[in-house]
Amino acid sequence: MKALFRSFKYAFEGIFYCLKTQRNMRIHFIFAAGVTLAGVYFKIEMTEWLALFITFSLVITSEMFNTAIEKAVDLSTMEYDERAKVAKDVAAGAVLLNAVVAVFVGVFVFWGRLWEEVIRWMN
Template identity: 30%
Template sequence: MLNKQKFNFFRNWGFALQGLKEVFTNESSFKIEVYIVLALLAGIIAAPLPILHKGILSTSMLIPLAAELANSAIERTVDLVTMRYDEKAKRAKDAGSALVFMSFIITGLIWFWTFFSLFFD
């Protein structure tokens, strides 16, 4: 990384899309989460909800996907450093998994409070 190229917006978008494609292709958990998000998104669009609530629910579903991408990056980096069992490597991977778990809790709370505000406002 010594010869870092200048910033190029479109090239960077290309790298981001390559990363999404790579993780979608090689990580079954990410692929499953994408399919769940698409199914929920179809339900949100079809549901008779105010546009603000649709936006909140739709946007919140990106949180677990972003966490899964970060977890995949952590796992790949750890695997790059060492392929043998190491307690520190395990802790790093466990922290990445905890990130994904927490993202589901946060998203669940967002959904709960969004629907709570609809029915008890």
């Protein structure tokens, strides 16, 4: 049981490390919080919550993997190496793709509701 708690401790240390040191991780969390508040405000459906939480998870975990890959690559070489660059670029690209998908999901979930809100305010 002690080993299980220790593994959770290490996992939380990794999350907090990313939040403390990675600007983009903080940005992802801020957007996730904002979208969550919007979901509460607009009373979105359960399936929409599921889509949003899956995309939050994909973006945040890919950012964490990106950080881990960057740190491992930095540990492996102090000199410029094209393979190290490719590893870092591919990891960053994965984050970007997940973030773009998250934006599309957010637009899909909120566009109609936001438009209705704008129309309501204008009248």
